Amino acid sequence: MRNLRFGFFENSGLPVESRILIFYSFETEDRLARSGILHYLIPERRFVGPRHTADLTSAALEFLNASGRLPAWDGDAGAGAAAPSTPARRPPAET
Numbered sequence: 001m002r003n004l005r006f007g008f009f010e011n012s013g014l015p016v017e018s019r020i021l022i023f024y025s026f027e028t029e030d031r032l033a034r035s036g037i038l039h040y041l042i043p044e045r046r047f048v049g050p051r052h053t054a055d056l057t058s059a060a061l062e063f064l065n066a067s068g069r070l071p072a073w074d075g076d077a078g079a080g081a082a083a084p085s086t087p088a089r090r091p092p093a094e095t
Helices: 054-067
Strands: 002-008 019-027 033-041 046-048
Touching: 002 054, 019 054, 033 054, 046 054
Parallel strands: none
Antiparallel strands: 002 019, 019 033, 033 046
């Protein structure tokens, strides 16, 4: 992937507490343009939808962490620390 770029899709009509939509675009090694939208579910702490490469989802997770858009869960090493292609652990229930 070359020239990888991310951006947020704002005002999608979906509750911002539950989902983040991210545009991505890049160029393949064969100079083919690729773009799409990644859906990140905040409560589940994972990407959903069509499968994407681990490189793309890892880079998108780094983008989310750097943007400050992910909430920090108590006891975590960092927000969004779970692998993007697997379900993450949920935050502890409040007592």
